[in-house]
Amino acid sequence: MSLKKLLFQFDTDSRPASFDTVVAYDGGADQVIGYGGVTPENVTPLVEGAIFTRPPREKKNTAIFIGGSDLLAGQALLEAVRNVFFAGFRVSVMLDSNGSNTTAAAGVAKIAASTPVAGKKAVVLAGTGPVGQRAAALLAREGAEVLLTSRELERAEKACAAMKDRFGVEIEPVEACDDDARGRVIRSAQIVFATGAAGVRLLEERHWKDLEKLEVLADANATPPLGIEGVEMMDRGERRHGKVCWGAIGFGTLKLAVHKACIARLFQRNDQIFDAEEIYAIAREMA
Numbered sequence: 001m002s003l004k005k006l007l008f009q010f011d012t013d014s015r016p017a018s019f020d021t022v023v024a025y026d027g028g029a030d031q032v033i034g035y036g037g038v039t040p041e042n043v044t045p046l047v048e049g050a051i052f053t054r055p056p057r058e059k060k061n062t063a064i065f066i067g068g069s070d071l072l073a074g075q076a077l078l079e080a081v082r083n084v085f086f087a088g089f090r091v092s093v094m095l096d097s098n099g100s101n102t103t104a105a106a107g108v109a110k111i112a113a114s115t116p117v118a119g120k121k122a123v124v125l126a127g128t129g130p131v132g133q134r135a136a137a138l139l140a141r142e143g144a145e146v147l148l149t150s151r152e153l154e155r156a157e158k159a160c161a162a163m164k165d166r167f168g169v170e171i172e173p174v175e176a177c178d179d180d181a182r183g184r185v186i187r188s189a190q191i192v193f194a195t196g197a198a199g200v201r202l203l204e205e206r207h208w209k210d211l212e213k214l215e216v217l218a219d220a221n222a223t224p225p226l227g228i229e230g231v232e233m234m235d236r237g238e239r240r241h242g243k244v245c246w247g248a249i250g251f252g253t254l255k256l257a258v259h260k261a262c263i264a265r266l267f268q269r270n271d272q273i274f275d276a277e278e279i280y281a282i283a284r285e286m287a
Helices: 018-026 044-052 056-061 071-084 097-114 130-141 153-167 179-188 248-266 276-286
Strands: 006-011 031-035 062-067 092-095 121-125 145-150 172-175 191-194 216-219 236-240 243-246
Touching: 006 018, 006 044, 018 031, 018 062, 018 248, 044 062, 044 071, 056 062, 062 071, 062 097, 062 248, 071 092, 071 097, 071 130, 092 248, 097 130, 097 191, 097 216, 097 243, 097 248, 097 276, 121 130, 121 179, 130 145, 130 153, 130 191, 130 276, 145 153, 145 179, 153 172, 236 248, 243 248, 248 276
Parallel strands: 006 031, 006 062, 062 092, 121 145, 121 191, 145 172, 191 216, 216 243
Antiparallel strands: 236 243
């Protein structure tokens, strides 16, 4: 009889996120053990406890989930966890800091299902956060020319440099201080993905409704006022002013499904790493 499926939740914040705990159980974990304030400096004993305690055939029933609000901290923690592994002494790991990988993967998967992405111009609005960075990188990997906006050019440049370092993609940083500036940035774009903070409007409807080149809009904000005026949070590929629209709940259903699917797959083998690329591949399958 197989042992219980144990998921260790390593959070870079002081307290493990309750959202991630709930989805972990819904994804099939029998027991979720959460640790907050986990860093590369203190994670080694936790990983060793996970990889040394079960025989080879049962190691697949132990897995690690890395969360927290800081994407760069999550990436560093993932690297530290992997550095502890050797030979067959390893377990499967998933990284989803602030929901960045699953949310970005779901949004880009729905965009890619709506229109061919390669060769298109895509603008990621307010893209310096975890979701925006990963969405920009995934769009660039799909062959789009990607622009990432921020109210501060330095923040946009830092985010683009981080994605180039991680994914080897070129993303153009753009300063856009207000709605009108963002409206000017999207004039020649075919794809717009708004990834700003909850409750912050980034575009008014007048900025996009008459743009003939624009094909798809997606908005990751589910808290009124929404990020893109005129796109509803429940939009699931609805056409508005001739554009395909995806709201936060509209593609959020896929995000949750992808998250659960990844948790389930963690327990299939003990040698898997689910980061942006792997999670996006699953999202494309499910989209």
